[in-house]
Amino acid sequence: MxxxxxxxxxxxxxxxxxxxxxxxxxxxxxxxxxxxxxxxxxxxxxxxxxxxxxxxxxxxxxxxxxxxxxxxxxxxxxxxxxxxxxGFWRYLPMGALVGALLVAEMTLVLGGRYFGLDAMPEPAAKAVDYSNTKELGRVLYTDYVYPFELAAFVLLVAMVAAVSLTLRRRRAGRYIAPEEQVAVRHETRVTLVKMAVEKEPAGDEAAGVEAEKAGGQ
Amino acid sequence: MNFVAPELYPATAEILVALMALALMLATAFARTLAYALAQITLAAAAFATLLTLGADVNHTFSGTFVHDLLGSLLKLAVYLAMAIALLYGRAWLAARRLDRPEYYLLAILMTLGMMVMIDANHLLTLYIGLEMMSLSLYALVAFDRDAARSTEAGMKYFVLGALASGLLLYGMSMVYGATGALELPVIARAVSNQSASEPVLLLGLVFLVAGVSFKLGVAPFHMWVPDVYQGAPTAVTLILATAPKLAALALAVRLLPGGLSALAAHWQTMLMLAAAASLILGNLAALAQHNIKRMLAYSGISHMGFMLLGLLSGVVEGKNGLAIDAYGGALFYAIAYVLMSLAAFGMVILLSRAGFEAENIEDFKGLNRRSPWFAVLMLFVMFSMAGVPFFIGFFAKFAVLQSVVAAGHYWLAALAVVMSVIGAFYYLRVVKLMYFDDPVDNAPLQAPAGVQVILSLNGLAIAALGLAPEVLLALCAQAMRTSVITG
The missing domain is CATH 1.20.120.1200 (NADH-ubiquinone/plastoquinone oxidoreductase chain 6, subunit NuoJ)
Incomplete structure (x- = not known):
């Protein structure tokens, strides 16, 4: 070997x-x-x-x-x-069966018959100064620039999704909102309400009885 | 090492939407209320850019990862329209539930970008990245009502199953790459048709590809997520989920199967045949038993997608694709018709809802005729069209697809589709019966804003009008398929 x-x-x-x-x-x-x-x-x-x-x-x-x-x-x-x-042990037989089937099928297809050296010959060895990193970088920024930029957008989607699903403003926190403090005007602080004079309603019998009881005792 | 800068002109719409998504994100950090207007402006501008670059010729750019053709332009225009209408319908609904955060519109625009990338993909890599961009945004949107257990549960289910489906698709793509040594779809098509690729490996890959595509379309036996996610998601999101992504999934199917693997048509047509038959049976029978209208529409969507597959699977007969233009054009027409009907149907659900009340049960449609005769007529249009009653758009969609199924000689499939449509008519007509012959349970006046009422009316009228004159759209669909799939 x-x-x-x-x-x-x-x-x-x-x-x-x-x-x-x-x-x-x-x-x-x-x-x-x-x-x-x-x-x-x-x-x-x-x-x-x-x-x-x-x-x-x-x-x-x-x-x-x-x-x-x-x-x-x-x-x-x-x-x-x-x-x-x-439930690990309960699901194990089913999972093992599916897994074994998958492995068996994949060995049949991916085995030497279709992916062996005669089906897919070994690529010629590269020169000594060949740089894998440099070649990857070259195609990433030229041939694959469109998917590369889009991958950045996929990451942006993930970020926006994570923030929008989890970020919460704390209700209990005592925040100061400076823009509200600056914008305050004296009219909005106190509101004077004009209302008619209210008299004790005359026919409130229940209240009268209560008052009498209190007086009698 | 000579590098030629890629031609950007064909991708104008994509670049515009990507830049606008970034602008929207920055702008809403300062003015949260701008999000809706900016999203609509983005969609309108993208439609303008797509119309500007519209042409019958096929252009490849970005080293063959991107294709600009009539099919793509047509599908993209339909996607903008569907998204614009869905955002309009959903806005007041979201505001009443305090869900109208700018992230909603940002995710919707990023999702649109993902769909556009999928639609214009000429390469397995771009196809997959577009799909992921769309799906990730959708997972977040489904779980957007994060304080509601139902919404987060739906999001979780959709995420786990969707990730599995993406994995299957990616595995299939890697098999195709292993067999052909190419990621570019036209190169794959050439390698497959001159039989330089080993067939067993391709077939293994094909099984996974069809499974992934079926999941994204929501057809049986990969439909399990559809009813739960449709029901659990906020109705405004269900509206998005049931419309534009179906067009993108159709693009995925068309680019992959007739576009990339047409030489294997005999194999994938058989697989799609089983999926279509199963969806027609399951979707229609299960919809009969539903009380929740969102679930009912979900099962109806499964059966509709099964019906659409009938078009995709009857294009190639005995190795000849003479019928392909009509068959694929019919499928495209079906998808657009379904999106129009689905927009109106979920629009009606939103119209009947108000703050603190969800019109989710079919009973909520009781006596709609007495509450609002006009919207009862519109809902009647939608239900008749979905059932396939003649002279609505749904009838011509079913007719066009069935014609190609019969032409391809699959008589049993055509018979099954007709029988299942008749069974399906029962649950659509039940809604009509409740609207016209029952007493209203709830007499609250409809509270939707005027804009929603006007566009919903136009939407309903379009279903009737396109039913009277379907030829233009049908011809356009066939033309799109002729320039993109057959020669490309």
């Missing part, structure tokens, strides 16, 4: 095992850490495919940023994970 093949099998085995532990781990922090391990190994597999930029981005963005954020959320939110995992 070539050394590269050995590395591939090593990385893939750890990747699959780590992914399995993500779903089966009882402690959510452990699950998140296994996900980090899975990402790291996936990055390694990409490195074997000489996609070094993607590999490093995966480690930096997913492991470095997304998963750390995720760990924070998991540790800070008080989620009852045992309750979330209720």
């Amino acid at each position: 070539e050394f590269k093949t050995f590395v591939f099998y090593l990385l893939s085995t750890i990747l699959v095992l780590a992914a399995l532990r993500v779903v089966t781990a009882r402690n959510p922090v452990h699950a998140a850490l296994y996900l980090v391990l899975a990402f790291f190994n996936a990055g390694g597999v990409w490195l074997l495919l000489s996609a070094e930029f993607l590999a490093i981005t995966l480690v930096m963005v997913y492991v470095g940023a997304v998963m750390v954020l995720f760990l924070f959320v998991v540790m800070m939110l008080d989620i009852d994970f045992d309750r979330l995992r209720e």
